[in-house]
Amino acid sequence: MQVSPESTSNIERRMTIGVPAEQVEKEVEKRLRDAARNVRLNGFRPGKVPLKVVRKRFGQGVRQEVLGEVMRNSYVEAIQQEDVQPASTPRFEPKTVEEGKDFEFVAVFEVMPEVEVGDLSKISVEKPVSEVLEKDINKMIDNLRRQQATFKEVGRKAKKKDVMTIDFRGTIDGEAFEGGSGEDQRLTLGEGQMIPGFEDQLIGAKTGEEHTLEVTFPEDYQNEDLAGKEARFEVTVKKVEEPQLPKLEPEFFEQFGVQVETEEAFREEVRKNMERELKNGINNRVKQQVIDGMLEVTELEVPQGLVDQEIEQLKQQAVQQFGGQMDASQLPSEIFQDQAQRRVKTGLIFQAILRQNELETDQEKVDAKIQEIASTYEDPDEVIQYYSNTPEQRQQIESAVLEDQVVDLVLEKAKVKEKKYKYEDAVKPPQQAG
DSSP, X not given: OEEEEEESSSSEEEEEEEEOHHHHHHHHHHHHHHHHHHOOOTTSOTTOOOHHHHHHHHHHHHHHHHHHHHHHHHHHHHHHHHTOOBOSOOEEEEEEOOTTSOEEEEEEEEBOOOOOOOOGGGOEEEEEEOOOOHHHHHHHHHHHHHHTOEEEEOOSXXXXXXXXXXXXXXXXXXXXXXXXXXXXXXXXXXXXXXXXXXXXXXXXXXXXXXXXXXXXXXTTOSSTTTTTOEEEEEEEEEEEEEEEOOOSSHHHHHTTTOOOSSHHHHHHHHHHHHHHHHHHHHHHHHHHHHHHHHHHHOOOOOOHHHHHHHHHHHXXXXXXXXXXXXXXXXXXXXXXXXXXXXXHHHHHHHHHHXXXXXXXXXXXXXXHHHHHHHTTSSOHHHHHHHHHHOHHHHHHHHHHHHHHHHHHHHHXXXXXXXXXXXXXXXXXXXXXXX
């Protein structure tokens, strides 16, 4: 077998492979003889079909089958011989296929790129500094109580946190617009469910009243046809309800999986959960900035074959999010292209840093991570045992820890500046998902 490799770009290769005619013809002949012993044709007894008849009837199909296998097998041998690492499935282009002549074909494929990680010292990272304050805990507990609240209709003027049921009709320059009307709409005053100014003008309203609201759609409103425009809403208040918050007692605590008897113990559990959420929020923000920085300082051409694989995974994830109610193949690949390319590029840079710095998984950090996860469950020992007995699940934790080790390494070289954040801002997810 002869191999002639050619680089057509940084990541694309054309490999011309030649296979001796004898190898191809020998395999074709063998299969035709096997077919002659087993094939059934009218006018011939089983096993007595002449070889020339079999060759005339099946020769072309058998030959194509053999050539397909020869291309696949020869390609595998060739990439091992040339020591190349493919990043995509090859495309085969037969060149010489005449019977009796050496078979020649071209394999076109992408290879894994050589990653030259950029100057990590040029990366700037803003690290949030935050803590859980008593007022944050109070606000969280208030939110939890409101999630379990019942509602009592009142005849007084409405105030913030009340739930109001309304009918409304909106117009712009006297004309109704799509999405501007509704009936029996429930909204919690002060929660920002409607556009700015809408709910504020209903504070103080009572059941049975009609109000005219003058509001302006934000300049960045999602519907560009409405953005920045002034609108008038005719609103009828049909009901005003006051939330009845549950008492802080064991029955309420159990609604959130917390088995404690006192408010103090419940507050401590809430604090622990918020501190865990804060830690994760800060880590996610920092990691996102590290990824953004690595992508910015590293030039890298990404194999489309890897991007296509990632697109398929993103499609499957999208289908799962929608409850499996659609066919993944119906989703346009273009909408996932940028996200998939970013993910592939990020993965290649992470792998390069791991290799160049000879980083290995810190098993102590893996155990600590598993214990941290287990602490959020009712029976931590059972969760720890699960990870111990499920290698693929432990491997996922190991991969996450390795990523954290890469982030820590980058932070050692990057410009890191601390900035104070409120708790509620620090736990918000970063805008760019990696």
